[in-house]
Amino acid sequence: MGIKPSYIKTIGTTLLAKQRENFSNSFDANKQQLGSSASIQSKRVRNRVAGYITRKINTKRHA
Secondary structure, X not given: OOOOOHHHHHHHHHHHXXXXXXXXXXXXXXXXXXXXXXXOOOHHHHHHHHHHHXXXXXXXXXX
């Protein structure tokens, strides 16, 4: 789909390092978790971070 901006990767990596147990391999569940754990104002940025986290979790699980 394209290259992720560095701020998406930074936010996602930081949240995964601190709160890995709160995130799952489901995009919708991660979206809800971001709504409660991070103060991201933009819906688009929240969705992109949730997608990045979901992708990271799924690739680590399959590797």
